Amino acid sequence: MSGISVKAGGISLETPGILASGILDENGYTMKRILQEGAGGAVTKSIGMEERPGYVPPVVFEAHGGIINAMGLPNPGIDNFGDEISKAKESSKPVIGSIFASTPEQFMKLAERMVDYGVSAIELNLSCPHVRGFGAEVGSDPVLVKEIVKNLKGSISIPIWSKLSPNVTDILSIASAASDSDAIVLINTVRAMAIDIYARMPVLTNTYGGLSGRAVKPIGLRLVYEVKKELGLEIIGVGGISTWVDAMEYVMAGASAFQVGTALWNHGRSVFNEINEGLASFMNEHNIKSLAELRGVAIR
Amino acid sequence: MMDHVRVTRKVRDTPTVFSLYFNWNRDVEPGQFVMVWVPGHSEVPMSLSQTGKEKCLTIKMYGDTTKAMDALEPGDFIYIRGPYGKPFSRVKGKTLLIGGGSGMASLRPMINEDSTGILAARGKEELLFENEFHDGKAICVTEDGSRGIKGIITAGIDSVDLSGFSMIYVCGPERMLYAVYKNIQGKTENVEFSLERSMKCGIGLCDSCSVDGFEICRDGPTFNMKQVSEMEEFGRTRLDRSGKRIYF
Numbered sequence: 001m002s003g004i005s006v007k008a009g010g011i012s013l014e015t016p017g018i019l020a021s022g023i024l025d026e027n028g029y030t031m032k033r034i035l036q037e038g039a040g041g042a043v044t045k046s047i048g049m050e051e052r053p054g055y056v057p058p059v060v061f062e063a064h065g066g067i068i069n070a071m072g073l074p075n076p077g078i079d080n081f082g083d084e085i086s087k088a089k090e091s092s093k094p095v096i097g098s099i100f101a102s103t104p105e106q107f108m109k110l111a112e113r114m115v116d117y118g119v120s121a122i123e124l125n126l127s128c129p130h131v132r133g134f135g136a137e138v139g140s141d142p143v144l145v146k147e148i149v150k151n152l153k154g155s156i157s158i159p160i161w162s163k164l165s166p167n168v169t170d171i172l173s174i175a176s177a178a179s180d181s182d183a184i185v186l187i188n189t190v191r192a193m194a195i196d197i198y199a200r201m202p203v204l205t206n207t208y209g210g211l212s213g214r215a216v217k218p219i220g221l222r223l224v225y226e227v228k229k230e231l232g233l234e235i236i237g238v239g240g241i242s243t244w245v246d247a248m249e250y251v252m253a254g255a256s257a258f259q260v261g262t263a264l265w266n267h268g269r270s271v272f273n274e275i276n277e278g279l280a281s282f283m284n285e286h287n288i289k290s291l292a293e294l295r296g297v298a299i300r
Numbered sequence: 301m302m303d304h305v306r307v308t309r310k311v312r313d314t315p316t317v318f319s320l321y322f323n324w325n326r327d328v329e330p331g332q333f334v335m336v337w338v339p340g341h342s343e344v345p346m347s348l349s350q351t352g353k354e355k356c357l358t359i360k361m362y363g364d365t366t367k368a369m370d371a372l373e374p375g376d377f378i379y380i381r382g383p384y385g386k387p388f389s390r391v392k393g394k395t396l397l398i399g400g401g402s403g404m405a406s407l408r409p410m411i412n413e414d415s416t417g418i419l420a421a422r423g424k425e426e427l428l429f430e431n432e433f434h435d436g437k438a439i440c441v442t443e444d445g446s447r448g449i450k451g452i453i454t455a456g457i458d459s460v461d462l463s464g465f466s467m468i469y470v471c472g473p474e475r476m477l478y479a480v481y482k483n484i485q486g487k488t489e490n491v492e493f494s495l496e497r498s499m500k501c502g503i504g505l506c507d508s509c510s511v512d513g514f515e516i517c518r519d520g521p522t523f524n525m526k527q528v529s530e531m532e533e534f535g536r537t538r539l540d541r542s543g544k545r546i547y548f
Contacts, residue, residue: 023505024505026539029511030513045507054541057344059343060505062301071500083545084543265505
């Protein structure tokens, strides 16, 4: 399936579907298996300076058309994550290190360690919607985003991706602030919650979580389209992709590659190969030689 | 989808283990599990110790969530989602059920006239469901020698001829599973293990419970002899709640 190989965000991908951060990417063995079973790359769980156990369950809720989660950024801390990346890299496919922090200095330290661990690119988590002081709280401040990205681009040799939140009033100002990145990753989850009427309280221990899955696809698609149309930046699309048609819509909206996460829940690991085969078949039918030919063609 | 069911009866099985019975209109196969939420505490994975129309959760008290469940009485709600995971495969002929500690709870739905049990615990007061085996076909093993064979679970396995069983089912903590695996390895291939690891989402998304790239909640919790023999992590290493790798 050479036709579906892409260059995106400064790296080459044999297949355009990347495992999204936060889903099945804490254990190196899991990332390796998913990469061997059709994913073109894998973004790790977001890693911070210190070990965090995450929130007490319930951390997920099965909603209509998707999942609401508030994992709470569980991670072993950057010092304890090298072995997982090494294991995932046994697949010989790109591993992208996701990092979260509060300050430009911490982002720099984390990025340097990820480079030491041999990742192919770094994804900045500027968008986790459910942990105070991190993620979207950092990523909704254009001045801070600009400083973080500029700082990293000045001294880190591998590509930097910025994963942004849909939970902002003006996506264009944030995307502009992150425009020095090698790619903008859109979108993270949509802030949401669930209430249990028998318990008369929120289900998630953290109360607030993020909605992902099919329900958010139209939102992700709009943000990708808008940022591509208005700013022309390199984009990796993510949000509710579970079939090759979803993926193709993101490509036509302007994405160079795409990420898949929640679909692993109802489709299993085979979702990547199902998408790959569907894309290749569509391209064959329409005599398209390279996925890049279709990038952004829907933009009016 | 969260279901809400009322406790119909409650039974104390041992000083630290109790069972909550309830009617739940979902089909569950032995070996599958559910997620049980105790509002204000936590949500925990549990297997059902009875899988017909009337279902049962057999609970060992080990933390605040399970202690809070002990406060539930008939009429109170259980918050439950599932069932999840791959059930044990069912076979004709004689079966051997090997359960360590409260591991016998998830094997209980498979007790019948063709099954023999090996029950292991620290002492006799922690042995579960011995009397439910037919014709006394329950071999007890206790670490303190207070009932049956004195020793660990493998001493019980050494006392039976494994070739007579169509399938052997094993459930318990991973260290025990690994000891059983090493003991049985090379003697028979007809073995299924129910694995247990730190689990958060229960639906194959968070990666907390994985072993060698298989999610215990989705690809398991039951795995056969061949599958576990190919696992590098089984019995050796796992991730803790933060994702930090620890070694057994």
